[in-house]
Amino acid sequence: MTGIVLTDVTRIHRGGAPAVANLSLEIPAGAFCVLTGPAGSGKSTLLRLIAGVEPLTAGVIEIGDAVRQSWRAGRDDVAELVDPQSLRPRRTLYDNMSHGLTTHGLSRKDAQERVLRAADDLALAPALARRPAQVSAGERSRAALARAFTRRPRALLFDEPLANLEPRERLALRRRIRELHRASGVTTVYATHDVADALALADLLVVMENGAVVEAGPPAELYDRPRRRRAAELLGAPPMNILPVRANQTGLSLEDGTHLGGASVMTTAVYAYLGVRPERLFVLDDASPQPGAKLPVTVEEVEAAGADVYVHGRVGAHPVTARLTGRPEIGPDGRVVLGARREHLHMFDVESGERL
Numbered sequence: 294m295t296g297i298v299l300t301d302v303t304r305i306h307r308g309g310a311p312a313v314a315n316l317s318l319e320i321p322a323g324a325f326c327v328l329t330g331p332a333g334s335g336k337s338t339l340l341r342l343i344a345g346v347e348p349l350t351a352g353v354i355e356i357g358d359a360v361r362q363s364w365r366a367g368r369d370d371v372a373e374l375v376d377p378q379s380l381r382p383r384r385t386l387y388d389n390m391s392h393g394l395t396t397h398g399l400s401r402k403d404a405q406e407r408v409l410r411a412a413d414d415l416a417l418a419p420a421l422a423r424r425p426a427q428v429s430a431g432e433r434s435r436a437a438l439a440r441a442f443t444r445r446p447r448a449l450l451f452d453e454p455l456a457n458l459e460p461r462e463r464l465a466l467r468r469r470i471r472e473l474h475r476a477s478g479v480t481t482v483y484a485t486h487d488v489a490d491a492l493a494l495a496d497l498l499v500v501m502e503n504g505a506v507v508e509a510g511p512p513a514e515l516y517d518r519p520r521r522r523r524a525a526e527l528l529g530a531p532p533m534n535i536l537p538v539r540a541n542q543t544g545l546s547l548e549d550g551t552h553l554g555g556a557s558v559m560t561t562a563v564y565a566y567l568g569v570r571p572e573r574l575f576v577l578d579d580a581s582p583q584p585g586a587k588l589p590v591t592v593e594e595v596e597a598a599g600a601d602v603y604v605h606g607r608v609g610a611h612p613v614t615a616r617l618t619g620r621p622e623i624g625p626d627g628r629v630v631l632g633a634r635r636e637h638l639h640m641f642d643v644e645s646g647e648r649l
């Protein structure tokens with residue numbers, strides 16, 4: 294197995310701002326690394342640079358002994374970009390999957406065995422004789438995935454492979470990708486803006502913005518204890534609520550004096566940003582656990598979306614969103630008091646954005 298080491302990687306398109314800027318990252322051998330971040334943050338560009346289909350402006354990408362630099366193109370059989378668009382339209386799925394295997398030294402029989410095994414693994418057998426235009430979007434995605442696996446590259450690269458699939462198929466293929474990764478152990482880099490996919494798949498999660506890494510680490514750490522305010526905001530849908538507060542021994546309050554609760558998380562007085570994820574808020578009543586903070590919310594909108602109910606409103610002048618499991622009872626004054634447990638409160642430095 295081979296890891297991927299990126300050192301000061303930069304890609305500048307002609308006349309543009311850097312799509313990837315001085316980015317360094319070490320992806321251990323066999324890891325499932327997920328790149329996430331908003332549109333335009335550089336995820337696809339980074340994948341294309343690793344795949345070698347786009348040239349580097351500066352920096353080095355090492356995939357084992359295969360080294361890519363701006364002045365030296367790397368080998369193109371090292372990292373495989375899984376892309377349904379690149380299936381050849383005039384060939385059957387079988388031919389698409391077997392193409393190139395025999396020229397890379399496999400016997401016809403071994404190539405056939407490999408293709409049939411991959412087709413079995415991805416439930417593609419009935420569609421093998423058809424062309425890409427004659428199968429569903431899900432089958433095309435699975436065919437691209439099967440083709441990549443048959444080639445046994447050192448690294449597999451995915452760019453939003455679930456984007457155009459219906460929800461049930463999405464979940465099934467997401468699980469399959471994870472299982473195939475576990476079975477093959479091939480180092481994988483996967484780009485998505487979907488937070489749930491990112492958290493479900495990653496061993497190493499990389500939050501990107503403006504072509505740079507905001508924060509990287511195990512997904513549970515980034516979700517539960519983000520080190521940076523920006524990473525906390527980017528890794529959440531809806532994003533983490535952020536309120537500017539004064540915290541001292543008596544508790545937390547907003548600049549207009551609104552008291553947010555008695556249980557302070559700080560021992561000395563500081564001005565900070567309080568962060569709380571929408572899904573960690575609950576309606577405060579007699580049965581609620583002891584809250585670390587209370588938010589008196591003036592409700593502006595309630596969206597009932599199946600199992601989730603989104604409550605949008607304001608605390609003082611600041612917007613707040615809660616994701617609840619039931620419709621809250623809203624008082625005649627249009628208010629509801631929400632709570633969050635102390636362990637679900639995050640404090641960030643006002644200037645640096647670092648976790649306090």
Ligand SMILES: Nc1ncnc2c1ncn2[C@@H]1O[C@H](COP(=O)(O)OP(=O)(O)OP(=O)(O)O)[C@@H](O)[C@H]1O
Pocket residue numbers: 306307309311312313330331332333334335336337338339486
């Ligand atoms: N061929 C190109 N020429 C000029 N600029 C480009 C080109 N490709 C990408 N960019 C710019 O580079 C930046 C990063 O784009 P990239 O597609 O890598 O982001 P992304 O995170 O994958 O976005 P998305 O989630 O929308 O796919 C963007 O500002 C984009 O406009």
